[in-house]
Amino acid sequence: MSVKTIKYIVIIICSLVTLGAILAFSIEHTFTPSDKKDKKYDCEITQKWRLPKILGEVSGIAWLSENEIACVQDEDGIIFIYHLKADKIIEQIPFAGSGDYEGIAIYNNDAYVMRSDGVIYEILRFRESDKKISKLQTPFSAKNNMETLVLDAKNQHLITAPKDRDLEDDSFKGLYHIPLDTKKMNRQPTIRINMNDVAFKSYLKKKVYRTFSPSDVAIHPKTGQYYVLEGINPKLVILDKNGTILKVYELDKKSFAQPEGITFSPDGTLYISTEGKGGDAAIFKVVLDK
Structure with a gap:
């Protein structure tokens, strides 16, 4: 040769x-949608935003305005405004010192942030220089391990649920309403998620309160259904307006390592955030199979 x-x-x-x-x-x-879809999990990730290191432990999200999502993380008392189109944090709003901040809700120009011991921070005019900050004490404490907070805009209530034990009974997790006018929570839940419901048959634990551990909740803007997220064993539970469980979606741990934030845009687009447990923290745009 x-x-x-x-x-x-x-x-x-x-x-x-x-x-x-x-x-x-x-x-x-x-990236194509089919790359991210697994028929086992009945959900499709259509877009992903990798979050910066400072949001590595993102614990709650709330839709703010077009392309803007408000975020909190479980170490610092700061509201982060993340811009989806710019793919970056565009604003940081301090409201308190270090603490375990888990949920966030937005009502007009005001923000509400849940701390895991049941204290809610009210930040009036939160994006303005003259913001006013106060604390609301709910009947919950650290033993309840509070992570959820959402605005019921129709009724002008905040809604929260315990992650661990409920106030008096381990057999359910309640959705509790806090009227924005009185700021006084009724100790009787508006909705009870029954831990012994047939929908939880495959997830039932010996300590029944551990069967389902809510990490955040959102309300669908068109149907009024409750979407309750769990981060420990990633799943999404959908309830109708009366609290009947309609469906339980298991979430793939490879994508949703520790999902702790959920929100909707006004048109019903679903967003879920996950902490960076073993990878990048991220916000996902998600479509669920019906």
């Missing part, structure tokens, strides 16, 4: 190796 022939063969091999590498890179980095 001549030297010229050998050189020609080497060139062909190098070209094929290069082409293979380009194709592999392209396949790995190309």
Whole structure:
């Protein structure tokens, strides 16, 4: 074999190796909805935003306005405004010192942040220089491990639920309403999520209150249904307006390592955030199979 022939063969091999590498890179980095869909989990991730390190423990999210989502994380008393289109934090709003902040709700120009011991921070005019900050004490304490907070805009109530034990009974997790006018929570829940419901049959634990551990809740803007998230064993439970469980979606741990935030845009688009447990913290746009 001549030297010229050998050189020609080497060139062909190098070209094929290069082409293979380009194709592999392209396949790995190309995003299509079908890449992110697993029929086992009945949900599809249609878009993902990797969050910066400072939001590595993002614990609650709330829709703010077009392309803006308000976030809190469980270490610092700061509201972070994340811009989806710009793909970055555009504003940081301090409201308190260090603490375990878990849920956030927005009502007009005011923000409400849940601390895990049941204290709610009310930050009036939270994006203005003259904001006013006060604390609301609910009947809950650290033993209840509070992580959820959402605004019921129709009734002008905040809604929360315990992650661990309920106030008096381990057999259910209640959704409790806090009217924005009185700020006084009724100790009787508006809705009870029964831990012994047939929908939880495969998840039932010996300590029954651990069967389902809410990490956040959202209300669908069009149907009024409750979407209750769990981060420990990632799942999403959908309840109708009366509290009947309609469906339980299991979430893939590979994508949703520790989902602790959920919110809707006004048109009903669903967003779920997950902490960076073993990877990047992220916000996902999600479509559920019905």
